[in-house]
Amino acid sequence: QTxxxxxxxxxxxTAVLDKAHGCVESECAVNDVNDLIAELKDQQxxxxxxxETIMNVVAHLQHAxxxxxxxxxxxxxxxxxxxxxxTTQDGKFAIxxxxxxxxxxxxxxxxxxxxPWKAPETV
Numbered sequence: 051q052t053x054x055x056x057x058x059x060x061x062x063x064t065a066v067l068d069k070a071h072g073c074v075e076s077e078c079a080v081n082d083v084n085d086l087i088a089e090l091k092d093q094q095x096x097x098x099x100x101x102e103t104i105m106n107v108v109a110h111l112q113h114a115x116x117x118x119x120x121x122x123x124x125x126x127x128x129x130x131x132x133x134x135x136x137t138t139q140d141g142k143f144a145i146x147x148x149x150x151x152x153x154x155x156x157x158x159x160x161x162x163x164x165x166p167w168k169a170p171e172t173v
Contacts, residue, residue, distance in 0.1 A: 107132040
């Protein structure tokens with residue numbers, strides 16, 4: 051895997067390059083340049099989020115590794131979390147939580163059945 055794939059997925063790179071090629075082919079019409087700018091801003095947000103995640107992982111890993119009573123399990127857990135940032139699945143980075151647990155998404159009522167209603171006691 052190349053270094054650029056660790057930063058952007060092939061799909062993200064293709065999206066930027068397609069917008070850039072479209073701009074060049076249309077002699078950089080105003081609308082095409084605006085589309086390219088919008089795509090670049092979208093990628094900037096995504097990359098900023100990834101960078102923030104990496105910076106947080108570095109800070110947590112340094113802190114865990116420098117403890118006098120260094121806990122290997124804690125360090126291992128942080129490293130596993132870091133792997134999520136650099137792992138792609140279906141061509142996309144695995145950041146965030148899908149909300150799927152077990153057999154799929156559930157409602158609060160499925161996960162925790164509500165208590166039966168009781169009429170308030172009158173005094």
